[in-house]
Amino acid sequence: MSVRVTQAYRFALDSTPAQQRDLLRHAGAARVALHWALARVKVVMDQRAAERSYGVTADQLTPAMSWTLPALRREWNQAKREVAPWWAQCSKEAYNTGLDALARGLGNWADSRKGRRAGRAVGFPRFRSKRRTTPSVRFTTGSIRVESDRKHVRLPRLGMIKLHESAGKLARRLEGGSARILSATVRRDGSRWFVAFTCEVQRAERSPVRPHGVVGVDVGVRHLAVLSTGELVANPRHLATATRRLRRLARAMSRKVGPDKRTGQRPSNRWQRARRGLSAAHRRVADLRRDGLHKITSRLAGDYGTVVVEDLHVAGMLRNRRLAKAISDCGFGEIRRQLAYKTSWSGGRLVVADRFYPSSKTCSGCGAVKPKLPLSARTYVCQHCGRSLDRDLNAAINLAQLVVAGSDPETVNGRGANRKTRPGGLVAVKRQPRTATAGKTGSVPPQGGTVDQELTHAH
Numbered sequence: 001m002s003v004r005v006t007q008a009y010r011f012a013l014d015s016t017p018a019q020q021r022d023l024l025r026h027a028g029a030a031r032v033a034l035h036w037a038l039a040r041v042k043v044v045m046d047q048r049a050a051e052r053s054y055g056v057t058a059d060q061l062t063p064a065m066s067w068t069l070p071a072l073r074r075e076w077n078q079a080k081r082e083v084a085p086w087w088a089q090c091s092k093e094a095y096n097t098g099l100d101a102l103a104r105g106l107g108n109w110a111d112s113r114k115g116r117r118a119g120r121a122v123g124f125p126r127f128r129s130k131r132r133t134t135p136s137v138r139f140t141t142g143s144i145r146v147e148s149d150r151k152h153v154r155l156p157r158l159g160m161i162k163l164h165e166s167a168g169k170l171a172r173r174l175e176g177g178s179a180r181i182l183s184a185t186v187r188r189d190g191s192r193w194f195v196a197f198t199c200e201v202q203r204a205e206r207s208p209v210r211p212h213g214v215v216g217v218d219v220g221v222r223h224l225a226v227l228s229t230g231e232l233v234a235n236p237r238h239l240a241t242a243t244r245r246l247r248r249l250a251r252a253m254s255r256k257v258g259p260d261k262r263t264g265q266r267p268s269n270r271w272q273r274a275r276r277g278l279s280a281a282h283r284r285v286a287d288l289r290r291d292g293l294h295k296i297t298s299r300l301a302g303d304y305g306t307v308v309v310e311d312l313h314v315a316g317m318l319r320n321r322r323l324a325k326a327i328s329d330c331g332f333g334e335i336r337r338q339l340a341y342k343t344s345w346s347g348g349r350l351v352v353a354d355r356f357y358p359s360s361k362t363c364s365g366c367g368a369v370k371p372k373l374p375l376s377a378r379t380y381v382c383q384h385c386g387r388s389l390d391r392d393l394n395a396a397i398n399l400a401q402l403v404v405a406g407s408d409p410e411t412v413n414g415r416g417a418n419r420k421t422r423p424g425g426l427v428a429v430k431r432q433p434r435t436a437t438a439g440k441t442g443s444v445p446p447q448g449g450t451v452d453q454e455l456t457h458a459h
């Protein structure tokens with residue numbers, strides 16, 4: 001038995017300077033196509049708005065422009081000889097990259113306006129600054145290959161590019177017929193180029209080590225995560241060092257002569273060098289964080305049949321400036337995203353507790369709920385039963401007990417929030433697993449014991 005999933009494989013490239021120029025040219029071509037089409041769309045929209053204000057009837061209006069990718073491509077192909085006489089220098093996939101981004105942006109904007117899209121309002125697509133956008137280009141057709149030496153990739157028009165690392169993992173799947181490349185995206189991250197293959201992969205169906213095991217995960221600021229088993233997962237070791245380095249490099253850069261729009265000052269070579277150093281340090285922090293997150297989520301998904309997390313309103317919390325740095329540092333949203341796909345690959349499930357479930361304010365021993373709990377209170381002390389334990393551990397145990405209590409909330413994949421866990425009802429049933437014997441409530445998983453152990457230990 002196997003499951004078919006869409007999976008990405010990302011490899012660093014060792015591209016030559018000539019190849020890098022070629023890649024930049026393709027990324028620039030994508031921007032040109034996007035800007036041309038966006039300008040066209042705006043002109044037609046403004047024209048129609050003006051005509052309407054003059055009282056032109058609907059059938060007399062300038063015809064609306066179709067925003068679908070095929071329509072935009074048709075328009076581009078008719079205009080490209082005039083707009084970009086050099087168009088033949090780049091793969092058609094470059095222009096397609098830009099037009100696809102625009103088609104999706106316009107679609108999201110329209111959906112958002114008509115209320116067909118969840119989340120915050122999506123703005124109208126904007127022109128992109130040459131300096132600020134990450135250069136990238138996506139290939140969906142043509143010869144996209146990993147060479148048999150596993151050290152090179154072949155892309156349309158760009159030809160053979162050396163890889164910085166072995167692509168053995170993907171190559172073995174491709175040779176064995178359990179993976180198929182759907183597209184390849186090349187993008188620059190800092191000063192290095194990467195290729196990401198989006199693949200359709202047949203993965204062997206697996207089951208977690210403890211299929212009935214339940215673990216609650218509280219994602220925190222002080223620790224990467226606190227598990228209901230009492231385990232504290234520390235932040236990656238070198239993260240603090242890297243952060244200190246980051247501060248030092250930023251300070252060094254601020255002392256050098258940077259660009260100034262008002263005076264027309266061009267950045268000095270030393271400033272440019274300092275900036276490269278800073279961006280490398282930023283990338284290192286991001287790499288360390290990603291590595292730590294992948295390790296913990298892989299372990300959780302591989303070990304436990306059910307992983308329970310909180311539905312944190314990450315976007316909302318990031319708007320709080322004071323918390324933003326600490327939160328984005330731990331990758332709250334990223335942990336959830338990784339757990340969602342990893343549990344589905346490992347045959348487990350991810351349960352997301354309702355956003356309003358008071359996991360921190362509830363006592364994991366007696367179920368009493370505190371009306372208030374300041375963020376500064378690191379220890380949870382219950383006024384009812386006198387229980388005292390670490391705040392994050394208390395929250396993690398509460399999360400695990402959501403499932404242990406037998407109120408089987410729905411499995412959640414991806415973005416859908418589970419609405420079945422209601423704080424009121426759950427607080428009432430939560431005491432049951434402790435009073436009932438494990439044999440009686442057949443649904444209590446072995447972890448019930450672990451949780452109890454932790455409880456007695458904490459007292």
Ligand SMILES: [Zn+2]
Pocket residue numbers: 363364365366367368382383384385386387
């Ligand atoms: Zn209590």
